[in-house]
Amino acid sequence: VNWIYPITIVLYSLSVFCYFIDFLQNNRKVNRVAFWLLSVVWLLQTGYFIIRAISLGQVLAISSLDGLFFYAWTVVTVSLVINWYFRVDFIVFFTNLVGFAMLAFSLFPRNIDRLEALHSLLSLELLLIHISFIFLSYAAFTLAFAYSIMYVIQHQMLKRKKWGKRLQRFGSLTSLDKMAFIFTMIGAPLLLIGIIQGYIWATVQLDEFQWFDPKVLSSFLTLLIYLVYLYNRVVKHKQGYGFALLNIAGFLVLCINYFLSSQYTSFHLW
Structure with a gap:
């Protein structure tokens, strides 16, 4: 079984x-x-x-x-x-x-x-699930970032009154903001579940969990930024230019988490 x-x-x-x-x-x-x-x-x-x-x-x-x-x-x-x-x-x-x-x-x-075979099987399965959920969240956040970038660009074009066909191809600010929210809403729980599963795997495979590992800290910071974004959107019903910038900031922290902190982590390979 x-x-x-x-x-x-x-x-x-x-x-x-x-x-x-x-x-x-x-x-x-x-x-x-x-x-x-x-x-x-x-x-x-x-x-x-x-x-x-x-x-x-x-x-x-x-x-x-x-x-x-x-x-x-x-x-x-x-x-x-x-x-x-x-x-x-x-x-x-x-x-x-x-x-x-x-x-x-x-x-x-x-x-x-526990049987060693069962332990190895479950360890591998949970690690694969952890990685899968993390990268699925990254994909969702990438799309949210793209929509937020488009929102900021169009906002600046409207502010400077740069009308034209290019502006029309962006779509409305409302639709861009909505899509950024939807993909953030998808990415945040995926990231949270991935972090939980990664923690469970690490507590079993490692002698001591490294709470202050750069990868761990930056992952929590990334999640916190997106949760703050969702809290303001869902609970306080706030939206607009400032929150598009917050979404962009969250993705930049995510990139730092993936590319820079990976160079200094003690147990992550990616």
């Missing part, structure tokens, strides 16, 4: 991501996708317990692995019931943030004996 773990963590990550989008945008279609992804996660978790019961003659062993996995299964079960009968979507989102963290930590429990 080793294959259940990486598949479950990927699907759970996608479900939390969709709930995050719905939380920001009140998108019912995305909410339904999140619900069905969560349902598949529940089926996988339940299947794990059934297979374990058949093969070992017991559902749970007394270990932190089974405790955290069962906790995550309970959270998912309650979330599905709430989402199906009560439609309290934000409760489902915040609850599953915790549930996802518990499930992720259940992959690498401490102070218990």
Whole structure:
């Protein structure tokens, strides 16, 4: 049943991501996708317990692995019931943030004996997932950066009254601002999930997690900038030229994070 773990963590990550989008945008279609992804996660978790019961003659062993996995299964079960009968979507989102963290930590429990093959498999799978989510977030932030650059250029052209066909090809400021927001909204949770998974992997593979590693610090700074941007857009309903510049600043920090801090990191290869 080793294959259940990486598949479950990927699907759970996608479900939390969709709930995050719905939380920001009140998108019912995305909410339904999140619900069905969560349902598949529940089926996988339940299947794990059934297979374990058949093969070992017991559902749970007394270990932190089974405790955290069962906790995550309970959270998912309650979330599905709430989402199906009560439609309290934000409760489902915040609850599953915790549930996802518990499930992720259940992959690498401490102070218990695990088979070396399982440990290697899960380490590799989580590292690949971590890298994938990070680079997907980079792609989203790149698009947000492009739209923000276009916003700034068009804003300056309008300010200087440079009319013409080139100005028309940029599209409206409103549409540029909206697209920058959408791609930032996609990139931020992807980056957050990638950081969480990277931390879990590092705590297992490294003797000591390097909190003050340049790569780690710059990653947190990048995430903070984009979260500040989203907070002002979603909560305070602020937008415009200043926030386009903030989005650009976030991408520049991201570039520093990738190209410069990588030269001084003690454990990152990229």
